[in-house]
Amino acid sequence: MGIAVTTGSILLYLLCGLVPLSIVAYFLATKKTFSVKYEGEKFHSTPGSYGWYAIICTLSPALLASFIAVLLQLSGLVEVPGTAFVATGILFAALGLWLGVQTIKPRLKARSIVEQLIVKMLFVASLVSIFTTIGIVISVTFEAIKFFDIVSLWDFVTGTTWNPDEAVTGSDVQGVFGSIPLFAGTFMITAIAMLVAVPVGLFSAICMAEYATPSFRKVAKPALEILAGIPTVVYGFFAAITVSPLVVNIAEYLGLQADFTNALSPGLVMGVMIIPLISSLSDDVITSVPNALREGSLAMGAYRSETIKTVVLPAALPGIVSAFLLAVSRAVGETMIVVMAAGLRANLTWNPLEGMTTVTVRIVDAFTGDQAFDSPETLSAFGLGLVLLVVTLVLNVISLVVIRRFRQQYE
Template sequence: MGIGETTLLLLAGLIPLGYAGFYLGRRKALTTVADGVRMHSRPQQYGWYSVVSMGIPAIGVAIAASLLNLLGWITLPAELVLLMSLVTAAAGLGYGLKAVRPTLRARNALDNIIRWLLLGAALISIMTTIAIVLSVIFEAMRFFREVSVWEFITGTVWSPGDSFLEAAGRGDEISEGGGAVFGSVPLFAGTFMVTAIAMIVALPIGLLSAIFMSEYASPKIRGIAKPMLEVLAGIPTVVYGFFAAITVTPVIVDLAGFFGLDASYSNILSPGIVMGIMIIPFISSLSDDVINSIPQSLREGAFALGTTRSETIRSIVVPAALPGVISAFLLGVSRALGETMIVVMAAGVRPNLTWNPLEDMTTVTVNIVMALTGDQSFDSPQTLSAFALGLVLFIVTLTLNIISTILVRRFKQEYD
């Protein structure tokens, strides 16, 4: 019997037991109330108490058996696990029904259980985040044992192509001067370049469209424009990649040629513009919600002082909404920093340190994908470099989040 079949059979057994427990627990409480005895909680709460007394121990037994099997300590047959869980459920149901009495604080017990469940969900999120960070750090430390941290952070050449020969013990086949070099500056330069281009496109368009929809547009126009704008958020990134490579890039090359400039067909400007178009709905939707949440009394007070609508928006509405706009901006930056597909399809994979957006560049996330999907061994420097890049990118993103938190708190203090 497989895990899926065992899970379905367990649910098939627990659902009728849960229904019976709720019905019997509530009925017992109603019967007690009918006899003139005052109960501490409501009858349905006693019913749910019986369900919880039945369900939690049974699910706990199933989870414990699964962990034992996963860790390889004890391998229990699926039939035995199913039987143990159902027997535990029956015993828990009997205990829950027996515990229903006037002095039982069922409401408080249910509140405590919900509180522990919510705490468990929060702890799972926290522990998952910690596990991700630690796994990246440990693998990055393995990389930094072979490559200098200073060389990695400040190096201007990224050429890991011969690292697989070193990992295979064939370093003597590497030509002179052809060893692997892991300087991450070109990768982060490309990442920041495409992010800056994307935000130059997305921030003004997104913010202005949010101001239009919240301050100028009629309800009918808003009802049409807002859903159409948010459709952009649901388009797959691979479609944006096709659009950048097939449509936007030739236009940029033709325009550059018209002005006497030389533009590569894998330039970084094209994916930056398309990425900005992709981020517009995030900034527009969040900014629109923030602007709509500003009290109408602020606008009416400004109008009473004789300001025009545009002056009110510029001097009252936008400053009051600035914390939310900053949050939307940082969300867009984080989205741009982690984008991969558009850059792969439109900008190529060549590490190139340049200030010219018309040349080809690549990003950190593209190289992480390339390092982890190649045919080199997992302990090779080229593969481990993905974790080092991920660690630095995580630090950059964390720094941006800290800065945004400080700015949001400062502006909130000024406009609260």
């Protein structure tokens, strides 16, 4: 059954129906508080509170009717025409406007009603991320279970060979979905990126927060954060066209052999991309350390460098660890740079000059092919995603333990 409510109907419903009626409701409600009828009586709330109360009364029945209409149409029980959808919503809104304005009296606690609704809206907004996370985990888990019905979980976690092409042509899929090369590539490239981003980002944050003059900070910090706005595909081009040939030339000069699709190039470029994230967050955390700690250390005769090392950084450590964790998550989830500079070859090696790939790249590759959705290669993406969720959860738990330990020590 087709959807009769079009985008034009929804825009007409909002711009020509609910918005004008809400404006009229606010105007009539505030005007009623100054009516001669209630002259000498003191209203419980401000005129603006009564105006928002009238808007709530106007929108609530209309939005409820619209929600019911959408549910009926999505379930296939009733096909709601666009004109009927708009007319019904405007009718309910007009009815709510009339009832809202009629109920406005001096004793009505409009401010309390509006504030209670705002609290409920904020509570619902806070639940959105929670339910979204739960939905993601459930959807990935159920699809991953289908994959692990085909491929042994133990072989998947401990296998050292990743060759899904054999699963397409062969009946036996065991032994070709070993995820260790993918996670090894992920951790290798992430480690290289963090080796670049952590020292540079942390040192730049210390410079900005402790040593830089206001004029230098005003120019340098926005210039540094420009890196965060560059698209990852541009970083990928830079890694593939500039950094990879440079790595190959340097390796040849040193007597080493390097592939043009090596793991070192995307790791270096990814580290440059992550520098603004670590620098900005660490700078905010270091700046928020109370000046009393610095002044007390300096008063005891410590140099500024000693104060930073022994007082400021330990006090800011929980926030710095959080910045590092976010940077790790950013590096683990990066795909475009790895695709363009490291390739798609699942290679289990300790040599960063050879080509490697990551979990996220293989997940994307599994969904961009022409294989069926229920094929082992496609379902393997959900298995990889589930294991990646578990790894990320373990990293989060470790970081929380570190953060709580040092927060209790320095608070």
